[in-house]
Amino acid sequence: MGEVKKPQSRGVWPTVKPFVNGGASGMLATCVIQPIDMIKVRIQLGQGSATEVTKNMLKNEGFGALYKGLSAGLLRQATYTTARLGTFKILTSKAIEANDGKPLPLYQKALCGLTAGAIGASVGSPADLALIRMQADATLPAAQRRNYSNAFNALFRIVSDEGVLALWKGAGPTVVRAMALNMGMLASYDQSVEFCKDSLGFGEMSTVIGASTVSGFFAAACSLPFDYVKTQIQKMQPDAQGKYPYTGSMDCALKTLKLGGPFKFYSGFPVYCVRIAPHVMMTWIFLNQIQKLEKSAGL
Numbered sequence: 001m002g003e004v005k006k007p008q009s010r011g012v013w014p015t016v017k018p019f020v021n022g023g024a025s026g027m028l029a030t031c032v033i034q035p036i037d038m039i040k041v042r043i044q045l046g047q048g049s050a051t052e053v054t055k056n057m058l059k060n061e062g063f064g065a066l067y068k069g070l071s072a073g074l075l076r077q078a079t080y081t082t083a084r085l086g087t088f089k090i091l092t093s094k095a096i097e098a099n100d101g102k103p104l105p106l107y108q109k110a111l112c113g114l115t116a117g118a119i120g121a122s123v124g125s126p127a128d129l130a131l132i133r134m135q136a137d138a139t140l141p142a143a144q145r146r147n148y149s150n151a152f153n154a155l156f157r158i159v160s161d162e163g164v165l166a167l168w169k170g171a172g173p174t175v176v177r178a179m180a181l182n183m184g185m186l187a188s189y190d191q192s193v194e195f196c197k198d199s200l201g202f203g204e205m206s207t208v209i210g211a212s213t214v215s216g217f218f219a220a221a222c223s224l225p226f227d228y229v230k231t232q233i234q235k236m237q238p239d240a241q242g243k244y245p246y247t248g249s250m251d252c253a254l255k256t257l258k259l260g261g262p263f264k265f266y267s268g269f270p271v272y273c274v275r276i277a278p279h280v281m282m283t284w285i286f287l288n289q290i291q292k293l294e295k296s297a298g299l
Contacts, residue, residue, distance in 0.1 A: 025284075038068060040271045071152075072127055079127050080127065117181060125174050126168065177229075177230050181276075185215045209285075228264075
């Protein structure tokens, strides 16, 4: 993604290609990672360790529970990842052009990642809300469960019951978390690709695997605290008096810090890191393979 490429012919396809490629690679990666993501959410909701959560889910809900919310996860990738990877590609290409074709310094890549993350999260926030609610539904008492049948049913009912703006409930922490994640993920990936190729002399696949592992770690470390707050805000329910446990993201962060200390924000970090890193790796690998196919097909 950090390479200088020759100007492409004019037309619609060169413009939309980075977005199509990004969305497709993200959706393919999600199909593989969905069970780990489901376990991560349950850990954050206080249901125990990764082993306990997995055993209980398989015993009480069956194997299908691991793929609860897959439709929302795919919809999220079709919106969020399409927007963020496409935007990052366009921003870095324009920045390289302005830099006379020279590789970008790390801070410029980080700024491109922050911007791409904010845009992607704004577009993908409704699908993210549907995904969190579908994954958390089984943890609620039977009377409080929403029982969404799929992502589109979730979106329709949220609009019907709570209004259109409810689709962006928790959008603030979602955007901030996405900015942190994409700053870590995208900037470190491009930087690592340059390092692996130029300094270490790695081949193509070794470069992709090495760079994506580095970017996965930084994406997880930068974003988990924001992901924790976002999850708590999106899944909260009012009590008998209609009062929510948190008034907003800052209130949630302060109460969490007071009750659990700073390490509470890193609840489930090993699973989160294990989930983020493979998803990042597979996204880049799928993206690399899609670009190869397009090149061989002359697209």
